[in-house]
Structures are given as structure tokens and as C-alpha cells.
Amino acid sequence: MTAVGLLLVAAGGGVGAALRFVLDGLVKARVRRFPLGTMLVNVTGSFVLGLVTGLGGAGTIAVPMVTVLGTGMMGGYTTFSTASVETVQLLRSGKTRLAVLNGLGMLVVSVGAAALGLWLGRNS
Secondary structure (H helix, E strand, O other): OOHHHHHHHHHHHHHHHHHHHHHHHHHHOOOOOOOHHHHHHHHHHHHHHHHHHHHHHOOOOOHHHHHHHHHHHHHHHOOHHHHHHHHHHHHHOOOHHHHHHHHHHHHHHHHHHHHHHHHHHHOO
């Protein structure tokens, strides 16, 4: 990877992190009992990463763009670590059902969103 490519991936990561911060903040202002913002970020990020990867695999967009958007932007946007901590916090506060819904629900829905994105990207 070139120095310019590395800078573009880093810039994409910064944009993705800022988008996550804004979206999560907007959702948290309305929903406090459940970490819906993180779930929304991870599900939409999985979909977009699947779509970008599918488009790249189909030759619709160039591989360097897949790297900038996928690795950079969606890498900065999605957050497995925050989802993990929020799930543990729900467990520690005695909200076992919400913790299971958050942990397993996000995994299942995110994988489904990624699969849908890949399918759409490859078949566009």
C-alpha cells in the first residue's frame, strides 16, 4: 500500500468514527434502556461493508475504493468492542434478557445484513 493509500484509509476511519459518534449520540438521546445506537451502527456498517465488498468483487468499484470504504470507513464506523462492553454492562445490571438480545441479536442481524449487502453488491 502506498503512503497516499494509507492516508486515505486513515481518513476514512476518522470519518467513520465521527459518523458513529453522531448517530450513536442521536439514538442515545432518545433510547436509554437498550444500546440501540451501537446495534444500529453495527448492523448498518455490516450491510455497507458487505455491499462494498460485493461491488468490489463484481468489479463495479475499484479495489482501492473497497479498502478505503471497507477497511477505513466501515472499520472506524462499526464497533464490536463497544457492543461487547454494553452487553456485559447489561448483564452486570441484572438485565439478562436485554444482554442476550443485544449480544446474540446484534450478531445474527449483523451477519444477515452483511450477507444481504454482499448479495446485492454481487448482483447489481
